[in-house]
Amino acid sequence: MSKLMLSLGKRAFIAGVADDNGYGWAIAKALSAAGAEILVGTWVPALNIFETSLRRGKFDESRMLPDGSLMEISKVYPLDAVYDSMEDVPEDVKTNKRYAGHSNWTVKGVVESVKQDFGTIDILVHSLANGPEVSKPILETSRNGYLAAISASSYSFVSLLKHFIPIMNPGGATISLTYIAAEKIIPGYGGGMSSAKAALESDTRVLAFEAGRTKNIRVNTISAGPLRSRAAKAIGFIDMMIDYSSENAPLQKELASDEVGNVAAFLASPLASAITGSVVYVDNGLNAMGAGVDSPAFKDLDIPRAAKKSDIERV
Numbered sequence: 001m002s003k004l005m006l007s008l009g010k011r012a013f014i015a016g017v018a019d020d021n022g023y024g025w026a027i028a029k030a031l032s033a034a035g036a037e038i039l040v041g042t043w044v045p046a047l048n049i050f051e052t053s054l055r056r057g058k059f060d061e062s063r064m065l066p067d068g069s070l071m072e073i074s075k076v077y078p079l080d081a082v083y084d085s086m087e088d089v090p091e092d093v094k095t096n097k098r099y100a101g102h103s104n105w106t107v108k109g110v111v112e113s114v115k116q117d118f119g120t121i122d123i124l125v126h127s128l129a130n131g132p133e134v135s136k137p138i139l140e141t142s143r144n145g146y147l148a149a150i151s152a153s154s155y156s157f158v159s160l161l162k163h164f165i166p167i168m169n170p171g172g173a174t175i176s177l178t179y180i181a182a183e184k185i186i187p188g189y190g191g192g193m194s195s196a197k198a199a200l201e202s203d204t205r206v207l208a209f210e211a212g213r214t215k216n217i218r219v220n221t222i223s224a225g226p227l228r229s230r231a232a233k234a235i236g237f238i239d240m241m242i243d244y245s246s247e248n249a250p251l252q253k254e255l256a257s258d259e260v261g262n263v264a265a266f267l268a269s270p271l272a273s274a275i276t277g278s279v280v281y282v283d284n285g286l287n288a289m290g291a292g293v294d295s296p297a298f299k300d301l302d303i304p305r306a307a308k309k310s311d312i313e314r315v
């Protein structure tokens with residue numbers, strides 16, 4: 001991604017980075033490589049270990065950008081995106097020792113801090129999700145579990161955008177991460193997480209209209225294929241989904257987080273100036289399949305497959 005596209009003083013806030021394995025990190029790197037300044041919002045309970053690892057150089061290898069320089073993160077903000085302001089925070093969270101010592105970590109608090117520190121931003125990335133009952137089928141999901149999934153994974157984006165809009169420069173862009181389970185049945189992605197992703201995709205369209213009309217801000221979401229991130233490993237079936245994709249997708253390679261990062265940088269750039277309200281698939285084409293071709297039912301059909309491993313390795 002050429003520096004020219006984003007280098008004109010663009011600043012990005014990426015919510016949902018707590019290690020170097022997830023999509024948020026890859027998006028931060030791609031935006032940084034394209035010349036954007038990077039601010040990060042990290043879930044409060046994960047903040048200390050993330051900052052310590054950063055400071056001790058644990059991520060230095062994965063901070064490396066294509067030109068050999070290291071991604072710089074101008075500031076890491078503590079964030080818990082399920083709370084809009086301190087009035088919403090229950091007492092047990094306020095007094096929880098993992099939150100003690102941190103301040104301004106509600107959505108409102110973070111936006112106020114960013115405003116004080118930097119004035120404005122141009123790019124908002126939402127790369128976070130949480131569903132406490134994700135491993136339960138939806139029929140066994142409690143009301144609280146379902147609502148918690150929606151709160152952390154969908155409303156958190158509405159709230160971030162609502163609070164950031166006043167300090168977003170016109171012409172800015174926002175990107176979130178969704179999953180095919182929003183629109184097709186993915187057994188095992190439970191706890192209301194499929195519902196949360198469906199809400200996120202619907203909100204992408206409505207928010208594109210509202211933010212586009214009021215402030216010329218674009219709102220898109222990337223429907224990403226499976227990645228072995230910390231959150232995905234917690235769901236428990238990520239290896240199976242990666243195998244399923246390489247058996248069935250048009251492109252038989254494992255998806256790299258950088259491939260999603262690069263599309264996010266494109267969507268945030270002026271090259272995508274007419275794209276808003278879109279779900280953009282970055283999944284090796286798996287979404288386009290109407291059948292799982294690894295099914296025994298297809299055994300007699302001559303399906304083209306990568307002949308040798310080198311054919312499916314990333315180019």
Ligand SMILES: NC(=O)c1ccc[n+]([C@@H]2O[C@H](COP(=O)([O-])OP(=O)(O)OC[C@H]3O[C@@H](n4cnc5c(N)ncnc54)[C@H](O)[C@@H]3O)[C@@H](O)[C@H]2O)c1
Pocket residue numbers: 015016017018019021022023024042043044046079080081082126127128129130152177178179180223224225226227228229230231232
């Ligand atoms: N990994 C996949 O296979 C996959 C596929 C499609 C979409 N996605 C989406 O990509 C996004 C990023 O997830 P990832 O898989 O890269 O995992 P990840 O673990 O890197 O990112 C999830 C982040 O959300 C943060 N988080 C959770 N609750 C939070 C809260 N209340 N406030 C602030 N931060 C909170 C976590 O600390 C973590 O940093 C999510 O929206 C996820 O649903 C992932």
